[in-house]
Amino acid sequence: MLKPEQIASVKGRGFLINRGTECFSGRLVCAGAVFTAADLRTISEIAEKFGSGKVTFTSRLSAEIVGIPFEQIDAACDYAAERGLYFGGTGAKIRPVTACKGTTCVYGNYDTQALAKELHEKYYVGWANVKLPHKFKIGIGGCPNSCMKPSLNDFGIEGHRVPIFDEDTCRGCKVCMVEKSCPSKAAHVENGKLHIDEKCLACGVCTGKCPFKAVRHESPVVYRIYVGGTWGKQTRMGTPLSRFVTRAEIEPLLEKTMLWFKENAMPKERLGKAIDRLGIEKFEHDVFSDELLNRREEILTK
Numbered sequence: 001m002l003k004p005e006q007i008a009s010v011k012g013r014g015f016l017i018n019r020g021t022e023c024f025s026g027r028l029v030c031a032g033a034v035f036t037a038a039d040l041r042t043i044s045e046i047a048e049k050f051g052s053g054k055v056t057f058t059s060r061l062s063a064e065i066v067g068i069p070f071e072q073i074d075a076a077c078d079y080a081a082e083r084g085l086y087f088g089g090t091g092a093k094i095r096p097v098t099a100c101k102g103t104t105c106v107y108g109n110y111d112t113q114a115l116a117k118e119l120h121e122k123y124y125v126g127w128a129n130v131k132l133p134h135k136f137k138i139g140i141g142g143c144p145n146s147c148m149k150p151s152l153n154d155f156g157i158e159g160h161r162v163p164i165f166d167e168d169t170c171r172g173c174k175v176c177m178v179e180k181s182c183p184s185k186a187a188h189v190e191n192g193k194l195h196i197d198e199k200c201l202a203c204g205v206c207t208g209k210c211p212f213k214a215v216r217h218e219s220p221v222v223y224r225i226y227v228g229g230t231w232g233k234q235t236r237m238g239t240p241l242s243r244f245v246t247r248a249e250i251e252p253l254l255e256k257t258m259l260w261f262k263e264n265a266m267p268k269e270r271l272g273k274a275i276d277r278l279g280i281e282k283f284e285h286d287v288f289s290d291e292l293l294n295r296r297e298e299i300l301t302k
Contacts, residue, residue: 006070010024013087014027014087014090016090023070024073026046026051026076027058027063027088028062028087029086029089029124032097032120033061033112038083042083042085046085047066049079050065050072051076054066061099062089093127093128093131093136094127094136094138095136095138096124097116098138098140099141099142100141100147101147103142107143107204108142109143109159109221110221112142115157116140119140123258132265133261133262133274134265134268134271136155137155138154138156138157139152139157139229141157141159143159149229149231151240152230152235153226153229154228154230154238154257155258156238157223158224159204159221160201160204160221160224161203161217161219162244163178163196163219164207164215164219166214167194170193170210170214171214172192172194176188176189178194181205181206183201183205184199194214204217222244223244223247224241225240225241226240227271228270228273230270230272236276239275241253253287255293259293259296260287260292262299
C-alpha cells in the first residue's frame, strides 16, 4: 500500500492519485496551449505503455494520462522528456498558461497562442522553482467574448481593438455597416452621423467594416488586465485594472503582480483575497511603479 508521503512526493511533479486505486493521473503540459500531431502520438504511446490507455483533458488545457502505477512514474517522465513533453501543472506556483484560439479565430484580435508560449517559457518554465503563497493562474483571451474566462484567472489578459472614428469621413449611410456589425449595439446613426456610445466593448468587430474607412481597422490592439479572479468553492470576478495596457507592458505587469503576490499574500491565500485585504489602490500603485522590479531578487529569495 502506498504511503501518504509517496503520494505527496509526486503531486508537485503533476501526478494525482486516482480515487480508490494506487495509480495516478499524470498531467502533460503544452506550451502555448497547443499540442502538435507528434505530441498527440507521444501522449497516446505513454497512455498505452505506462497507463490505462485512457487520456483526458483538463480545464487548463493539459493532457492527463490515467492509471499510471507509482513505480512507472519515473519511466513515464523519462519517455515524455525524450520526446519534448513534460509532466507538471500542480502546486503553489505558476500553473500552465492557457489561451483561447484567438490565433485563428475570426474574432481574435491578436496571436493569443504565441503570447501563451512566450509566457510559458519565461514564467511557467523560468519560475518553476519559485514558491508562491498559493496557485497562480494565467488566462489569455483574444477578445471580449471571453471564451478563456480571463476574468476568472489570477492574471487575465484580454485583447481589445478600440475603434478610431473619423467623423469627417462618415457619410451617415442609411444602412451603416458599422452599426449593422456591432454585437453590443453601441454604434448607431443619428442625424446623419455615426455615434459610438459607452456600451462599446472595443471588441474590434466593427473596425474595417465601413467602406469609406470612417472606422479604421489600423487601431492598435490594447489589453484589459484582470487580477485576482478565482473560480470554484470561492468565486471572485477578477478586478479590471483602471486602464488598458500595451503589449510591451504585459510582461512587466505580470512579473510585478507575482512579486506583489509573493510579498504580500499570506500562506494559502489567493491573489484576489490579498487584493481585497490590502486594497486595489495599493495594488495598482505598486504594480504601476518599478519598485517591485527593483527589489526582484530580494523578494524571490524570501
